[in-house]
Amino acid sequence: MSKVCINIAWPYANGKIHLGHVAGSLLPPDIFSRYNRLAGNEVLMVGGSDQHGTPITVTAEKEHTTPEAVAERYHEINKKAIEDLGIEYSLFNKTYCKTHYEVVQKLFLDLLGSGYLYTKQTDQYYCADCGRFLPDRYVEGVCPTCGAVDVRSDQCDSCGTTFEPGDLKEPHCIQCGNVPEVRQTEHFFLKLSAFRERLLDYISDKDYWRSNVKTFTQNWLNEGLSDRAITRDMSWGVPVPVDGWDGKVIYVWFDAVIGYLSASIEYSNIIGRPDYWKQFWQDQEVKHYYFIGKDNIPFHSIIWPAILMGEGGLNLPYDIPANEYLMFGGGKLSKSRGGSIDVPSVLKKYDADLVRYYLSINMPDTHDSDFSWEDFKVKVNNELVSDLGNYYHRCLSFTHKNFGSVPDAAPSEESAEVMEKIGSAFKEYSELLSKCDFKKALKSVMDLAHFANKYFDSSKPWALVKSDKDACGRVMNTNLRIVKALAVMSWPFMPRSSEKIWEYLGIGGTIEECGYEGLAAPLPAGTQMKEPVPVYKKVEFEDEKEKDKAKEKGQTPAAGAEITGPFADFRKLDLRSGTVVSVQDHPDADKLYLLNVDIGEESPRQIVAGLKAYYPREKMLGRKVLVVSNLKPAKLRGVMSSGMLLAADDEDMGGSAVLLLTPSKEVPNGTKFSSGMDSSSSRIEYKDFQKTVLKVSTVKDGVFVAGSRKLESAEGCPLRAAAVFDGDDTVLLTDGNGSVATVDSEIKDGAGVR
Numbered sequence: 170m171s172k173v174c175i176n177i178a179w180p181y182a183n184g185k186i187h188l189g190h191v192a193g194s195l196l197p198p199d200i201f202s203r204y205n206r207l208a209g210n211e212v213l214m215v216g217g218s219d220q221h222g223t224p225i226t227v228t229a230e231k232e233h234t235t236p237e238a239v240a241e242r243y244h245e246i247n248k249k250a251i252e253d254l255g256i257e258y259s260l261f262n263k264t265y266c267k268t269h270y271e272v273v274q275k276l277f278l279d280l281l282g283s284g285y286l287y288t289k290q291t292d293q294y295y296c297a298d299c300g301r302f303l304p305d306r307y308v309e310g311v312c313p314t315c316g317a318v319d320v321r322s323d324q325c326d327s328c329g330t331t332f333e334p335g336d337l338k339e340p341h342c343i344q345c346g347n348v349p350e351v352r353q354t355e356h357f358f359l360k361l362s363a364f365r366e367r368l369l370d371y372i373s374d375k376d377y378w379r380s381n382v383k384t385f386t387q388n389w390l391n392e393g394l395s396d397r398a399i400t401r402d403m404s405w406g407v408p409v410p411v412d413g414w415d416g417k418v419i420y421v422w423f424d425a426v427i428g429y430l431s432a433s434i435e436y437s438n439i440i441g442r443p444d445y446w447k448q449f450w451q452d453q454e455v456k457h458y459y460f461i462g463k464d465n466i467p468f469h470s471i472i473w474p475a476i477l478m479g480e481g482g483l484n485l486p487y488d489i490p491a492n493e494y495l496m497f498g499g500g501k502l503s504k505s506r507g508g509s510i511d512v513p514s515v516l517k518k519y520d521a522d523l524v525r526y527y528l529s530i531n532m533p534d535t536h537d538s539d540f541s542w543e544d545f546k547v548k549v550n551n552e553l554v555s556d557l558g559n560y561y562h563r564c565l566s567f568t569h570k571n572f573g574s575v576p577d578a579a580p581s582e583e584s585a586e587v588m589e590k591i592g593s594a595f596k597e598y599s600e601l602l603s604k605c606d607f608k609k610a611l612k613s614v615m616d617l618a619h620f621a622n623k624y625f626d627s628s629k630p631w632a633l634v635k636s637d638k639d640a641c642g643r644v645m646n647t648n649l650r651i652v653k654a655l656a657v658m659s660w661p662f663m664p665r666s667s668e669k670i671w672e673y674l675g676i677g678g679t680i681e682e683c684g685y686e687g688l689a690a691p692l693p694a695g696t697q698m699k700e701p702v703p704v705y706k707k708v709e710f711e712d713e714k715e716k717d718k719a720k721e722k723g724q725t726p727a728a729g730a731e732i733t734g735p736f737a738d739f740r741k742l743d744l745r746s747g748t749v750v751s752v753q754d755h756p757d758a759d760k761l762y763l764l765n766v767d768i769g770e771e772s773p774r775q776i777v778a779g780l781k782a783y784y785p786r787e788k789m790l791g792r793k794v795l796v797v798s799n800l801k802p803a804k805l806r807g808v809m810s811s812g813m814l815l816a817a818d819d820e821d822m823g824g825s826a827v828l829l830l831t832p833s834k835e836v837p838n839g840t841k842f843s844s845g846m847d848s849s850s851s852r853i854e855y856k857d858f859q860k861t862v863l864k865v866s867t868v869k870d871g872v873f874v875a876g877s878r879k880l881e882s883a884e885g886c887p888l889r890a891a892a893v894f895d896g897d898d899t900v901l902l903t904d905g906n907g908s909v910a911t912v913d914s915e916i917k918d919g920a921g922v923r
């Protein structure tokens with residue numbers, strides 16, 4: 170067991186945190202912390218609200234209140250939002266904190282005593298109209314480097330350039346719009362230049378840093394370091410602990426980075442072990458990680474290490490996995506510029522784990538990534554719900570229903586392939602996590618879920634339970650071991666849903682107690698299971714309006730675009746069982762019926778079907794049918810049709826039959842016929858449907874005659890059945906639970922389905 174110190178960038182307490190903060194710097198450390206906890210390491214994870222600085226005072230002035238009121242309000246809101254997201258700090262502290270003030274002032278005086286601070290007259294924007302010096306955020310203008318407009322006078326968000334007073338073009342005071350002048354004022358400076366050699370030495374072995382961090386830092390050092398002012402003319406902040414310096418405070422960038430240390434000390438005080446922090450900050454074996462956004466790189470790779478070097482005896486950052494930006498509609502998500510998606514509103518609509526999944530799989534780790542609600546829906550529904558969630562629920566509900574408790578284990582040779590797969594997935598996953606490669610680590614979990622679904626399908630427990638219940642039990646024991654492994658491996662990403670799965674398994678203790686060490690341990694047979702409820706809900710937008718809005722912005726991916734691999738075309742179909750509840754003649758077409766078909770939705774679907782020549786009205790009414798339910802609604806001879814009935818047709822083969830497909834065993838309306846594969850419910854076009862190869866044939870001794878192939882699932886299958894083809898691969902069209910799509914009279918083998 171080793172100790173790990175995880176430090177998290179401090180969001181400004183001048184607004185609600187949004188998804189950009191979560192993806193950029195708040196979620197990655199929580200994943201990393203949980204990974205370390207499962208690996209048996211002791212984690213100290215600190216950070217908090219940055220309550221000083223001009224973002225707070227600007228907001229306070231706008232709201233005609235005090236900086237303290239603003240800072241405390243948003244600290245509480247954001248603290249709760251972070252907890253609601255399942256992000257577990259040791260302490261989410263704040264900079265308006267007595268301990269913090271003491272630690273900052275101590276470091277200030279230590280650096281002053283060691284000769285690393287000095288005073289100097291400096292230029293500063295001064296607004297004659299407002300009668301005061303203007304801190305950086307009070308002046309905006311045009312970036313001299315990249316030409317971006319409305320840039321703050323300290324740093325350009327677009328290109329990262331930092332500025333001195335006078336650098337900015339077309340400066341204006343944000344309070345009154347006046348052009349400020351540059352005046353002289355006295356400030357303390359940090360002698361950053363004195364640390365250049367030591368910093369170069371420090372980064373020389375940091376080959377494992379992300380390239381953006383390493384390059385940015387190297388460039389800064391190559392350009393040479395200028396000393397930086399660490400005090401400013403303001404009243405809100407940590408007072409300068411020197412006589413005669415009233416009205417000036419310590420600069421927020423100096424104060425905030427010290428927050429990592431002060432929060433560690435504050436946490437130690439809170440838990441009643443005042444020296445606890447020393448185990449993390451003074452033992453050189455302990456690695457320090459800093460999770461930040463890319464705009465914060467130099468403060469963590471240069472300035473904070475310099476301060477720590479000046480103080481001495483404290484650990485320097487080991488790694489600084491800075492993320493890029495989450496982009497929204499092409500722009501950086503920034504709450505100070507509008508267009509924000511704040512966490513409390515998001516969590517009112519969606520479970521935290523859905524948000525955590527999406528932001529992990531779409532994490533802006535090595536390059537900016539785009540956020541859209543459409544993409545959120547696609548990834549949650551087509552990956553999380555249909556791969557992982559579906560597998561969890563199939564295994565847990567099937568075993569609970571048929572066995573009630575964990576069945577006896579298979580002999581190890583029977584489950585060897587599965588255990589090997591779990592082992593290799595875990596190896597890949599933990600290597601990636603140890604390097605803070607979160608997106609790829611989650612992908613390895615999803616790959617395992619994909620394998621698991623295939624294993625479940627190929628072992629056909631629904632058939633096995635009838636023919637050999639003991640064998641079925643052994644298969645399900647192996648499946649439950651995959652469920653367990655998936656729950657443990659998913660926990661860093663989606664803790665709450667993983668904990669629910671753990672509960673349904675009934676094995677006691679917690680995932681954290683189990684840890685990675687117990688990941689592959691057998692499940693004790695006889696353990697009572699709990700009745701499961703699906704842990705992930707599909708994302709449904711509140712109304713079509715939101716979708717339309719997204720479309721206008723060009724953010725709609727093609728329907729079903731995510732589905733690839735075997736049977737990809739078939740998996741785009743959403744096939745449902747239904748009952749014809751009314752039959753009318755089409756008002757304007759002799760060959761068409763106007764049907765209402767109940768497919769388990771609130772009201773029946775109106776479907777126009779060209780079946781009049783083949784089925785008299787009385788044979789249609791009450792008929793069980795199969796419906797393509799996600800076909801884009803279309804007008805047929807002036808009447809809207811929302812779906813299509815599946816029918817086999819041998820006319821191409823010289824026959825004359827058109828026969829409706831029907832389930833071989835009665836199933837509730839709305840039962841999905843997907844042959845056990847994940848499928849989409851996105852809208853498709855008729856031409857998409859045509860890509861699927863579906864045929865009806867007789868089945869003799871388990872062989873689908875038209876395809877001359879033995880079908881594993883054909884046992885107990887009716888005389889005639891429909892099958893789906895993908896090249897040489899063939900599967901029966903079933904509900905995965907013993908009902909097969911069939912026809913009720915003779916038709917030529919190989920008749921196509923339309």
Ligand SMILES: [Zn+2]
Binds near residue numbers: 329
């Ligand atoms: Zn710029």
Ligand SMILES: [Zn+2]
Binds near residue numbers: 297342343344345346
């Ligand atoms: Zn002014």
